[in-house]
Amino acid sequence: MTDEDAYQGALDNAERLLGQPLVLPLGEGEPSVGHDFRRLATVQTFGAAWPREGLDLRSRCLVSVAIAAALGTHEPLRGQLRIALTSGVTREEIVELFVHLAAYAGAARAFDSYQVVAAVFAERQ
Numbered sequence: 001m002t003d004e005d006a007y008q009g010a011l012d013n014a015e016r017l018l019g020q021p022l023v024l025p026l027g028e029g030e031p032s033v034g035h036d037f038r039r040l041a042t043v044q045t046f047g048a049a050w051p052r053e054g055l056d057l058r059s060r061c062l063v064s065v066a067i068a069a070a071l072g073t074h075e076p077l078r079g080q081l082r083i084a085l086t087s088g089v090t091r092e093e094i095v096e097l098f099v100h101l102a103a104y105a106g107a108a109r110a111f112d113s114y115q116v117v118a119a120v121f122a123e124r125q
Contacts, residue, residue, distance in 0.1 A: 007039055010047030017050065018079065019086040061087050066097055069113035070105040077113055081120040091121060 001009075014022035024038040050060065061084035068077035084094065094117060102110035 006043050006047050010043045010045070013050060014042065014046040017046070017083045017086060019082065022046070057087050058089060061089050062093070062097055065089075065094065066101060069098070069101055069116075070109065072109055072113060074113070074116050077116045078120055081117060085120070085124060 011022055022042065024042070026032070026034050026038075055063070061080070064080040065077065065084050068080045081094065085091075098110050098114050098117065101113070
């Protein structure tokens with residue numbers, strides 16, 4: 001498999017998981033080498049980690065939401081929530097995840113991250 005094949009496979013997997021194409025344009029002032037970072041991160045995430053056996057898709061989705069929320073990384077959390085909802089995780093399960101998250105990561109972190117949950121739920125009305 002060529003590097004281009006691996007990248008295209010990762011993009012295809014990302015689109016399947018997200019329910020829409022993964023678009024990662026360079027930001028204002030970002031050098032062109034930023035494409036290399038985005039490409040490597042895409043292949044590692046959607047080409048290597050997500051397709052692994054060992055966890056079913058639902059478990060992988062819930063773990064990914066919990067990690068992004070616990071870290072307080074709002075944009076990754078937004079993407080993980082979209083993947084979870086597209087993959088069949090229910091809103092109720094996501095709320096339960098945040099109840100549990102509050103006990104282990106702290107109420108402040110859980111509540112802060114939950115604002116992203118509310119926004120993603122609203123965009124999917």
